[in-house]
Amino acid sequence: MKKNVLLFLFVLLLQGYFCQAQKKDEPVAKIGNAVITADEFKTRYEFLPHPSMTHKNADSLKKEFLASLVAEKLWALEAREKHFDTLKLYRNMLKPLEKMFLRDALFKQEVESRIKITDLDLIRGKVRAQTTLKVLIISSVDSSESYTIYKQLKKGASFDSLLKMRPDYAIQNEPVPITFGKMEDEWMEDSLYKMKPLTFSKPMKNKNGWFIFKLVDKINLVPGESSSAPGNVKNIIKTRRSKQYGVEFLTRLLTGVQLQFNERIVTDLPDRLLQSFKKRQEINPADSANLHFTEFDLGYLSSLYGEDLLAAPIAMFEHDAPTLNDFFYYLLVEDFNAKRASKQIIVGLLQKKLNDFVQHELIAREALRRGLQNLPEVKKDMQMWSDNYLSQFMKRVFVDSSRVSDEDTYQYSLQKTGNQLTGLKVNLVEIFSDNLDSVQMILKKISEGNDFKYLAERYNQRKSTLTQKGEFGWQYTFQLGEIGKIAEAMKEGEVYGPLKVEGGYSIFKLLGRREAQDSLKESFQASQGQVKEELFVKRLYENVNEGTAGFARKYGVSFYDQTLKKLSVTEVNMFVYRFIGFGGRITGVPTVTPNYEWMKNWQNQKKVLP
Numbered sequence: 001m002k003k004n005v006l007l008f009l010f011v012l013l014l015q016g017y018f019c020q021a022q023k024k025d026e027p028v029a030k031i032g033n034a035v036i037t038a039d040e041f042k043t044r045y046e047f048l049p050h051p052s053m054t055h056k057n058a059d060s061l062k063k064e065f066l067a068s069l070v071a072e073k074l075w076a077l078e079a080r081e082k083h084f085d086t087l088k089l090y091r092n093m094l095k096p097l098e099k100m101f102l103r104d105a106l107f108k109q110e111v112e113s114r115i116k117i118t119d120l121d122l123i124r125g126k127v128r129a130q131t132t133l134k135v136l137i138i139s140s141v142d143s144s145e146s147y148t149i150y151k152q153l154k155k156g157a158s159f160d161s162l163l164k165m166r167p168d169y170a171i172q173n174e175p176v177p178i179t180f181g182k183m184e185d186e187w188m189e190d191s192l193y194k195m196k197p198l199t200f201s202k203p204m205k206n207k208n209g210w211f212i213f214k215l216v217d218k219i220n221l222v223p224g225e226s227s228s229a230p231g232n233v234k235n236i237i238k239t240r241r242s243k244q245y246g247v248e249f250l251t252r253l254l255t256g257v258q259l260q261f262n263e264r265i266v267t268d269l270p271d272r273l274l275q276s277f278k279k280r281q282e283i284n285p286a287d288s289a290n291l292h293f294t295e296f297d298l299g300y301l302s303s304l305y306g307e308d309l310l311a312a313p314i315a316m317f318e319h320d321a322p323t324l325n326d327f328f329y330y331l332l333v334e335d336f337n338a339k340r341a342s343k344q345i346i347v348g349l350l351q352k353k354l355n356d357f358v359q360h361e362l363i364a365r366e367a368l369r370r371g372l373q374n375l376p377e378v379k380k381d382m383q384m385w386s387d388n389y390l391s392q393f394m395k396r397v398f399v400d401s402s403r404v405s406d407e408d409t410y411q412y413s414l415q416k417t418g419n420q421l422t423g424l425k426v427n428l429v430e431i432f433s434d435n436l437d438s439v440q441m442i443l444k445k446i447s448e449g450n451d452f453k454y455l456a457e458r459y460n461q462r463k464s465t466l467t468q469k470g471e472f473g474w475q476y477t478f479q480l481g482e483i484g485k486i487a488e489a490m491k492e493g494e495v496y497g498p499l500k501v502e503g504g505y506s507i508f509k510l511l512g513r514r515e516a517q518d519s520l521k522e523s524f525q526a527s528q529g530q531v532k533e534e535l536f537v538k539r540l541y542e543n544v545n546e547g548t549a550g551f552a553r554k555y556g557v558s559f560y561d562q563t564l565k566k567l568s569v570t571e572v573n574m575f576v577y578r579f580i581g582f583g584g585r586i587t588g589v590p591t592v593t594p595n596y597e598w599m600k601n602w603q604n605q606k607k608v609l610p
Contacts, residue, residue, distance in 0.1 A: 028564045029066055031073040032555035038567050040384070041066060045569055047576040047588045049497055062564055067596035070559075074551040075391035084393045085386070092325065093389060094382075096333040100580050101381045102367035103360060107581020109372070111245045117237050125180060125233040128193055134175035134217040135192065136160070139168055139209055146203040146210035159200055159214045175216040181236035186244070246582060250359075253366060259358055260316045265309065265324050266354065270346045276300040277341050292434045292503055293336040298328050315358050322361050330357050334584060337434055356583060363582050388590035398547060402539040409532040423534065425516040426480070426487045428472045429453055431497075432462035434504030436577055436585070442507060443498070443575065452495065452509045461504070471511070478537035479530075482593055483508060485541075489594070498575055500591040541597070548598035549605055557602070 024039035045065050084090055136159065140146040153159060163169050183189040185206050195201060195215040203210050276297045283296075302310060305324065313321030336353060338345050372378060404412075429452060433439050442459055446452065456470030465472060477484030483506060486496055490510045497507030576588030 026560075026563055028560050028567065029070050030556075030558040030560075031070055031552075032077055034073050034077070036066070036069055036073065038563065041069065041564070042567060042569055044069065044589045044592065048592060049499075049575050058569070059565060062567070062569065064594065064596040065592070066559070066564060067599050068592050068594055070552075070557060071548050071595040071598060072391045072592060073387060074548055074555060074557070075394035076387040077555050078551050079390035079394045084390055087393070090389060090393060092329045093332070094386060095326070096330045097385055097586075098373070098382060099360065099364035100333065100584055100586065101378050102364045102372055103584070104581040105372040105375055105378050106363060106367040106370070107246070109370075110249045111242055111581065114245050115238055115241045117234060117241075121237055122233060125237055128180040128189075129233055130221050131180075131193070132219045132221065133178040133192055133215060134219065135178055136163055136172055136175055136214040136216060137168060138163055138166060138212045140211075141209045143203070143205070143210055146212060150203050150212060153200055153212070180233070181240075186240045250363075250582070254359070254362065257362065261354060262312060262314050262316065262324075265312060265314055266350075270343055270350055272301060272304055273297070273350070274341060274343055274346050275304075277338070277346075281341070291338040291341060293328075293331040294503055295332070298332060301328060314354075315361075317361075322357070326361075327354070327357055330360075333586070335436070360583065385590055388592075398540060398543050402536055402543050404532050404536045404539065406528070406532075409528055409535055412535045413528075413531045423476045423478060423516065424488060425474045425476055425514055426472075426484065426510060427474050427512040428480070428483070428487060428508045429456050429470045429511055430462065430465060430472065430483075430506055430508040431456045431460045431470060432465075432501075432504055432506050433459065433498075434461065436505075439498050439505050439507070439575070446495065446507070474512075474514075474516075476516070476530075476534065478534050486594055487513070499593075500587070544595065545598040545601045548595070549601035552598070552602045553605060 024037060026038045027035045028038055028041050029036040045062065079085065138146075138149055138159070140149070149162060152162065163172065178189070178192060180189070183192075188204055188206065188211075191201060191204065192213060192215065195213070197215055197217055199215055201211075201213040201215075203212050205211075273293075277291045279300060280294070280296050302325075310325040310328075311323050314324045314327050315322055331353065334353065334356070336349060338349055367373070431442055431452075433442065438459065442455060445455055453469065453471075460466065460470035462470070472480070475484070477488050480487065482501070483499065486499070487508070487510055490496060490513075492510055492512055495507065495509045498505035499507075577585050578588045579585050
């Protein structure tokens with residue numbers, strides 16, 4: 001694999017990830033009383049994307065990432081000192097994450113700990129992976145009909161003739177191929193693999209109905225070939241056992257539980273959510289082509305319902321019923337994504353999310369009852385994510401302190417050299433998506449060498465660039481926010497992403513860069529917007545750099561350069577998402593926006609100090 005190729009891998013977040021050259025808890029940096037260990041650095045560095053910086057070596061990239069990570073910790077420390085961790089908004093945002101980690105811990109305790117895969121399981125799986133079954137299927141929703149057909153077959157009726165008289169035949173012009181792991185029910189697959197060619201099965205029932213199978217043929221693959229790689233065989237078995245044990249546990253936990261939803265709230269929720277989506281599209285027509293639940297919707301719906309209804313129970317629990325407000329924050333973390341503003345679609349999505357919400361709430365409460373919130377791994381996850389969330393609150397402080405008035409803008413425009421707007425302009429092509437599955441597919445195609453512009457034309461969902469096939473056109477970097485700031489450090493042809501942005505994920509490629517200047521000789525009113533934006537970004541990054549350096553002096557920062565240098569990290573960039581037990585997923589680790597330029601301010605301050 002070439003060193004300069006940016007390869008993205010989606011993998012499950014593995015537990016017990018270790019550092020070979022260093023001990024897991026060896027520090028690479030200290031911030032006040034907090035420590036960034038080699039293990040945390042390695043995990044967060046490797047599980048987040050980086051551009052293929054051909055003009056920077058690996059040590060430089062590690063140092064910049066560590067500086068960004070230190071900045072996150074510094075901002076979190078300052079946020080705690082300002083008591084942001086006591087804010088209702090912060091607590092509400094963190095609550096669904098904590099419940100997610102509690103569910104995952106309970107899943108490990110009740111499900112994963114029970115999974116035992118024997119050598120016999122693996123041998124049987126590998127043998128079946130070498131065999132493809134060809135079957136015909138007669139399906140029915142009625143058990144009596146299915147057994148009537150079975151009796152006819154037992155008396156000598158032709159399976160093929162009976163099938164031709166049924167709707168199933170329309171999609172079975174050819175026998176259906178069955179490979180190892182394809183069927184949802186392991187017991188049903190076991191039955192099929194035990195059958196002899198040209199025989200038929202007894203009626204079998206699963207959640208989709210009743211089925212009678214005829215085994216037409218067994219095709220043995222060439223030795224060495226397989227429908228499933230050896231590693232996949234084990235994963236298939238593990239996934240099936242997980243599902244089996246998970247269903248068994250949930251049946252025990254939820255049997256006898258009868259809950260009712262608050263009809264007063266639930267009845268008009270689809271209309272109000274649809275109203276919020278349409279309002280957001282009016283305000284920002286350039287928003288994603290899909291509709292997703294965002295902080296805008298949270299604020300808009302909160303204003304519609306008011307505090308009393310937000311605090312009202314959305315489901316009738318016997319004690320401490322979850323509220324409408326809890327459900328809204330749940331939707332921020334969970335994947336709520338509508339293809340279009342249709343009430344029918346919204347109703348269907350809300351029904352599913354409401355059921356998931358109640359089930360997840362009951363599972364989390366069982367985990368709390370068992371005290372799983374005290375497990376080291378749960379505490380570790382909560383610490384990492386709470387630091388990240390608190391740092392985002394501090395970012396809002398920096399943004400608010402960098403606001404620019406019209407008078408500021410006017411005075412700044414008078415100082416512009418030669419009445420010119422100057423700076424770096426870039427031309428980017430972007431693929432924006434609000435769906436992690438789509439991101440996974442897109443990154444795989446990029447790693448396989450597909451043309452980025454072709455992929456942007458086909459998969460980009462940002463409305464404002466659809467007609468330009470994902471291309472932004474030449475713009476100053478200060479006009480592009482975090483994307484522009486990252487683009488400043490990129491070279492032509494480099495790809496970055498996915499970057500978490502409002503409403504989804506951005507993957508972008510730098511097509512070109514150039515220093516530019518544009519005349520401001522037209523009236524001040526005509527150019528005020530651009531100048532104001534430039535001044536705001538200038539102030540923001542000055543405040544961020546000076547403020548972060550100040551926090552470093554205040555709390556104390558130590559870097560362990562030799563430990564960092566010896567730390568081995570893979571050159572393969574990975575974007576990881578973590579599957580949560582009993583349903584759900586999040587990014588494997590919190591995203592970190594590049595933020596390392598504060599180091600210059602900090603080092604200069606240290607030189608000045610006696």
